[in-house]
Amino acid sequence: MRTAWVRSLAVTVVGAVPALVLGVLVGPAWGWALFAAVLLLQCVAGLRYLARLDEWSRHPSPTQTLEGAGIWDEIFARLHRHERELRGQIARRDLDLRQVAAAGQAIVDGIVTLDADGRIGWCNRTAERQLGLDLRSDRGQPIANLVRQPAFVAYLAAGDFARPLRLHAVRNEERVLSIHILPYAGGDRLMQVRDVTQSERLDHMRRDFVANVSHELRTPLTVLSGFLETVRELPLEPDERDRYLALMAEQSDRMQRIVQDLLTLSTLESSPPPPENARVGMAELLDKLQRDAEALSAGRHTITLSVDAGDLLGAESELTSAFGNLVSNAVRYTPAGGHIAIAWRRLGSSAEFSVTDDGLGIDPAHIPRLTERFYRADLGRSRESGGTGLGLAIVKHALSRHQARLDIVSAPGRGSRFSALFPPARLTA
Numbered sequence: 130m131r132t133a134w135v136r137s138l139a140v141t142v143v144g145a146v147p148a149l150v151l152g153v154l155v156g157p158a159w160g161w162a163l164f165a166a167v168l169l170l171q172c173v174a175g176l177r178y179l180a181r182l183d184e185w186s187r188h189p190s191p192t193q194t195l196e197g198a199g200i201w202d203e204i205f206a207r208l209h210r211h212e213r214e215l216r217g218q219i220a221r222r223d224l225d226l227r228q229v230a231a232a233g234q235a236i237v238d239g240i241v242t243l244d245a246d247g248r249i250g251w252c253n254r255t256a257e258r259q260l261g262l263d264l265r266s267d268r269g270q271p272i273a274n275l276v277r278q279p280a281f282v283a284y285l286a287a288g289d290f291a292r293p294l295r296l297h298a299v300r301n302e303e304r305v306l307s308i309h310i311l312p313y314a315g316g317d318r319l320m321q322v323r324d325v326t327q328s329e330r331l332d333h334m335r336r337d338f339v340a341n342v343s344h345e346l347r348t349p350l351t352v353l354s355g356f357l358e359t360v361r362e363l364p365l366e367p368d369e370r371d372r373y374l375a376l377m378a379e380q381s382d383r384m385q386r387i388v389q390d391l392l393t394l395s396t397l398e399s400s401p402p403p404p405e406n407a408r409v410g411m412a413e414l415l416d417k418l419q420r421d422a423e424a425l426s427a428g429r430h431t432i433t434l435s436v437d438a439g440d441l442l443g444a445e446s447e448l449t450s451a452f453g454n455l456v457s458n459a460v461r462y463t464p465a466g467g468h469i470a471i472a473w474r475r476l477g478s479s480a481e482f483s484v485t486d487d488g489l490g491i492d493p494a495h496i497p498r499l500t501e502r503f504y505r506a507d508l509g510r511s512r513e514s515g516g517t518g519l520g521l522a523i524v525k526h527a528l529s530r531h532q533a534r535l536d537i538v539s540a541p542g543r544g545s546r547f548s549a550l551f552p553p554a555r556l557t558a
């Protein structure tokens with residue numbers, strides 16, 4: 130800078146020397162005239178560069194470079210350097226902003242930034258969907274004008290965000306949202322919108338399940354303790370006493386079956402997937418199944434077995450439990466004299482296990498819910514025949530772990546067909 134200044138001054142001084150010489154030799158007026166001419170030239174050059182700078186500053190462009198001489202050249206070079214640096218900084222900030230926005234879009238939760246007055250600064254697409262917003266038109270709008278559920282408006286107005294707010298999604302009442310508001314950067318706030326529909330549903334199911342288990346166990350337990358008191362406190366005849374003891378044993382068997390089925394379900398839920406290469410000998414398994422069914426039926430039914438496919442790959446205990454439940458249901462829900470057909474057959478490259486009976490059948494309204502825990506189409510019949518209401522839940526679970534699906538076809542009074550189709554990957558060659 131200083132050198133440019135000195136150089137500029139030197140040009141003026143050098144211009145003054147010939148003017149001085151001319152003034153001494155020819156006369157001071159000529160000397161002053163020459164000096165004035167040198168200054169004028171310097172001024173004209175300066176004005177030209179100033180005009181260029183004025184023009185460029187109106188539309189600064191990195192491609193158009195300013196050229197000048199002396200101090201002007203250095204000023205122009207510095208301006209260009211500064212401008213390049215600024216453009217670089219802006220490009221880097223742009224990139225940062227784009228990355229932050231992309232990260233905001235990648236977050237599974239809805240995100241909305243709000244200023245101190247609750248106006249929307251930015252939101253991701255998930256939040257747009259959850260809250261029915263459109264960032265292009267809603268930016269800068271107070272969110273309370275757009276999400277108008279009274280609970281949300283009151284929550285925002287109260288300003289106490291220690292606990293999240295539960296809210297139903299704006300355009301989809303079935304979805305439940307949990308809204309957290311976190312203050313950041315002065316008065317600004319970050320609103321996080323989490324879809325908790327699934328966890329609410331699971332919570333609900335868990336509560337229902339605990340209530341159902343308690344209810345299922347309480348009934349036999351009440352009966353049991355009632356009999357126990359009677360046996361302990363009343364002088365009973367031996368045969369009367371034996372009858373009470375038999376009834377007590379029945380209730381304790383019932384509780385044992387419920388607990389056993391619950392344990393089976395919990396094992397199915399927590400154990401690793403069934404092996405894909407362990408062969409389950411179907412001929413022996415089905416043979417035993419038929420013998421067990423005959424024992425349960427005690428000669429009241431005709432039970433046939435047809436085996437027309439090879440072995441399965443999977444967990445023997447799970448498959449035995451699934452098939453066993455289907456066969457014992459057929460026996461329990463088919464009146465004496467009925468027929469039960471167990472079949473294992475190839476269907477293309479897959480294979481199907483089925484149990485068909487000509488028993489009571491099921492009303493179509495119950496079919497979609499039969500695999501729910503403790504769901505019974507006929508409560509009296511289920512209890513009377515020793516059912517826990519968990520059998521088909523176990524069947525569904527065990528089958529799905531082997532990539533098979535339970536299919537139910539039934540008509541009241543005509544009978545039922547329960548089947549499971551196993552994919553080729555679960556069959557031996």
Ligand code: ADP
Binds near residue numbers: 504517521
């Ligand atoms: P449960 O222990 O009560 O038999 P399941 O889960 O095995 O429970 O079956 C659920 C309900 O499905 C039963 O209560 C019964 O109403 C109905 N069901 C199951 N299998 C049959 C069948 N073969 N015929 C008629 N109804 C059946």
